[in-house]
Amino acid sequence: MPKPAVAPSVDVCVCTYRRASLVQTLASIDAQVGVVGAVRILVADNDETPSAKPLVDGEAGRWPRVYLHAPARNISVARNALLDASTADFVAWIDDDEIADPTWLAALLAAIGDHDAAFGPVRAVYPSNAPDWILKSDLHSTRAVETRQGVVTGYTSNALVRRAAVGRERFLEALGRSGGEDTEFFTRLYGQGRRYVAAPEASVSEPTAADRLTLKWLTHRAFRAGQTHALTYVAAGQRGRGLVSAMAKAAACMGLSTVLAWNGVARRRLWVRGALHRGVAARLLGVRDLQLY
Structure with missing residues (x-):
């Protein structure tokens, strides 16, 4: 008789830097439904002092949590610390100011198939005083761009990545302060033959700060x-x-x-x-x- 399929394991990775919203992000991960395999939450604190440790350790969650202190105020350092610590079949990425829909992780796992990464949408949540043109243009939201070649790059604000497809590749520290390190990372992997897919049902939401409404x-x-x-x-x-x-x-x-x-x-x-x-x-x-x- 064939052996039953083993449910995949997932390390949910979060980079954080002095954001109290991390508590809500962690709670939304704990509230996931429809996930069968083993899940861990890895949090990399990019602050010079371990300021996020009490937020990670303060309340027991549904999934095991691992706190990593990755100081440098360089987000690539934090992302690489998470990759170094991950041991699961898949690495999921979400930001520390985002809230995952209850079926977020299950939808990512369902969408990825035999691809190397899946990218879900990030819905911007605007304050009541947001200008009308901001609401209509919705330029703060993010979604996977599908070209003639398919999805050719991605982002870490909502993603599931096959850990074996990453190998020893890491985020460039030279881009860790300017941003765009995730776009470069996934573009580089695509150039090495990795293939991606959009996961439109795997949504997260992100509040838009007032100083970004310009x-x-x-x-x-x-x-x-x-x-x-x-x-x-x-x-x-x-x-x-x-x-x-x-x-x-x-x-x-x-x-x-x-x-x-x-x-x-x-x-x-x-x-x-x-x-x-x-x-x-x-x-x-x-x-x-x-x-x-």
Whole structure:
């Protein structure tokens, strides 16, 4: 008789830095339903002092918890500490200010199939005083982008990754303060043959801070994302091609935003999209990366 299938094990990984919201995140993980295999929660504290330890150890949860002190104020250091500590079949990623839907982990496991990673949506939760254009454009939410080649990169705000597919690869510490380290990481793995899938049913929600409800903040974030994306052109030896493409797309976005100046939502969307392409061009021209952390 064939042996029964063994339920997969999962290490749920959370990086944290001085956020009391970690308590709600951990509670939402403990509240997961439909998960059969063994689950652990690994928390990497990026603060210089072990400030999150009482939050992790203070109340016993449903799943075993492991606290890791990974100081440096460099998020790549924390992410790598989690990878070093993980021993499960899968590594799930969620941020310390997010709340997982009750079926989040089960939906990720159902979606991944024989792929190496699955990425679920992050729903932005806006305050009551958010500007109307913010609500309509919803630029703070995140979802997997499906291209002709499928999903070619990802993020750590909502993901499930096959641990064997990671191997010895790690997040770049050089990007640990500027951000975009997760995009670079998954783009690099994709270039090595890993394959991804979207998991639209595996949702988490994230409150949007008031200081992020501005065009300036969104432009800044998109510009930084472009700087990270530029690394794919550098790695492929296509710096010149990438520069020409980015400048053309940035010009097109600027032109269209002028044409659609009467449409506040479309104009702002195009401006933010153009910032991404400007970031690509800037990085390829040698401009120093923006620092977010």
